[in-house]
Amino acid sequence: MYKKRKISVAVVYNHPGEDIYEKIREVDADSLGFEPEYDINVATVTEEYEAIAKALQKQGYKVTLLNIKDDIQVLIDLIRNDPHDVIFNLIEFYRDDPNLEYLIAGLFALYGVRYTGARPFTLALCQRKGMTKQLLLANNVPTPRYKLLTEPKLPGRHGLHYPMIVKPSREDASSGVEKGSVVYNFDHLNERIKKTFEEYNSPVLVEEFIEGRELHVSVLGNDPPEVLPIIEFDFSELPSDYPSIISYDAKWNPLEESFHRVHSICPANLSKRIEKKVKSAVLKAYKITGCTDYARLDLRLTNDNKVFVLEVNPNPDLTEGVSFMESAEQYGLSFGETLEKIVGFALRRHYVVKTKSGKTDTQI
Ligand SMILES: Nc1ncnc2c1ncn2[C@@H]1O[C@H](COP(=O)(O)OP(=O)(O)O)[C@@H](O)[C@H]1O
Ligand SMILES: [Mg+2]
Numbered sequence: 001m002y003k004k005r006k007i008s009v010a011v012v013y014n015h016p017g018e019d020i021y022e023k024i025r026e027v028d029a030d031s032l033g034f035e036p037e038y039d040i041n042v043a044t045v046t047e048e049y050e051a052i053a054k055a056l057q058k059q060g061y062k063v064t065l066l067n068i069k070d071d072i073q074v075l076i077d078l079i080r081n082d083p084h085d086v087i088f089n090l091i092e093f094y095r096d097d098p099n100l101e102y103l104i105a106g107l108f109a110l111y112g113v114r115y116t117g118a119r120p121f122t123l124a125l126c127q128r129k130g131m132t133k134q135l136l137l138a139n140n141v142p143t144p145r146y147k148l149l150t151e152p153k154l155p156g157r158h159g160l161h162y163p164m165i166v167k168p169s170r171e172d173a174s175s176g177v178e179k180g181s182v183v184y185n186f187d188h189l190n191e192r193i194k195k196t197f198e199e200y201n202s203p204v205l206v207e208e209f210i211e212g213r214e215l216h217v218s219v220l221g222n223d224p225p226e227v228l229p230i231i232e233f234d235f236s237e238l239p240s241d242y243p244s245i246i247s248y249d250a251k252w253n254p255l256e257e258s259f260h261r262v263h264s265i266c267p268a269n270l271s272k273r274i275e276k277k278v279k280s281a282v283l284k285a286y287k288i289t290g291c292t293d294y295a296r297l298d299l300r301l302t303n304d305n306k307v308f309v310l311e312v313n314p315n316p317d318l319t320e321g322v323s324f325m326e327s328a329e330q331y332g333l334s335f336g337e338t339l340e341k342i343v344g345f346a347l348r349r350h351y352v353v354k355t356k357s358g359k360t361d362t363q364i
Pocket of ligand 1 (some may be wrong): 144165169172175192205209210211245246298300310311
């Protein structure tokens with residue numbers, strides 16, 4: 001009997017080093033010096049990618065999970081010798097550099113393979129926070145007032161008001177965002193600018209710090225993209241000397257108190273009018289930055305309900321139950337169903353090319 005061929009998906013990621021979350025398993029939670037709210041034994045990096053591969057398998061795909069471990073040849077071999085219907089692109093950096101992320105998508109485009117998520121241009125653009133902010137402002141999407149510094153000195157008349165936040169302009173995932181990133185005076189500001197230049201050796205963004213609520217808004221799909229239920233962060237349990245931000249520690253480090261004191265609420269409690277305003281800014285930003293398939297936008301909402309887009313994250317983290325996936329679940333999609341939708345978007349994508357004979361061919 002004829003059996004339908006399974007669609008094949010290669011889930012690719014890049015994790016060359018040791019897994020810090022494996023080490024955390026050896027830590028005794030009682031030795032932390034504070035009361036942890038969450039289990040400190042979070043999933044290891046490998047387990048997270050395995051969960052994605054397993055969930056896709058459950059949805060009926062033939063799945064290969066591949067860690068390229070900083071070796072591009074491994075990816076080229078996969079494309080040439082073991083082609084799959086879709087590559088699920090979870091590679092976020094190469095040789096520890098997130099600025100090379102877009103070239104990986106470029107490789108898929110050049111080989112003409114279908115892949116999930118954002119195109120190379122969008123990945124490159126959103127990696128540059130200053131450039132993205134300019135584009136947002138040009139399209140009337142509000143983003144905090146800022147200066148992009150190419151040397152460790154703020155121009156005399158910068159016109160920005162305290163407090164401000166200093167962050168590296170070409171990083172993501174809260175890299176370089178710490179308790180001390182929010183500054184309240186000139187000395188601290190200069191000190192922080194110097195430190196950020198030294199650590200990241202790339203332009204530094206100085207932004208007005210927007211007090212108020214933080215919203216993370218996930219978007220799924222293409223025609224048309226849909227805004228998923230909005231997440232708000234509750235900072236009320238952070239120690240009083242800690243600014244209301246999602247620092248690197250609060251996001252990733254279960255050994256730090258801030259990790260246990262920031263909580264997500266989904267759906268956020270917003271009036272219909274404000275929700276509409278947020279969604280409209282988000283969809284506009286998603287479209288003008290050229291996002292495809294899925295993305296997450298980080299926003300702040302002031303006490304008088306002014307909306308500011310902080311950044312656009314194409315190909316955001318897909319860990320089960322958190323962030324993008326928390327919103328998808330609230331929307332009514334399981335982890336597996338959401339992943340299946342993303343594969344579906346990539347499968348439907350095709351490029352139309354003109355051949356020498358003038359005929360139009362449809363090519364993946
Ligand atoms: N202008 C700002 N006003 C208030 N908080 C900010 C501002 N910029 C960044 N933050 C805080 O820092 C976190 C990380 O900054 P973000 O711009 O999202 O960069 P990334 O997540 O790529 O590191 C945000 O989630 C937010 O909590
Ligand atoms: Mg962010």
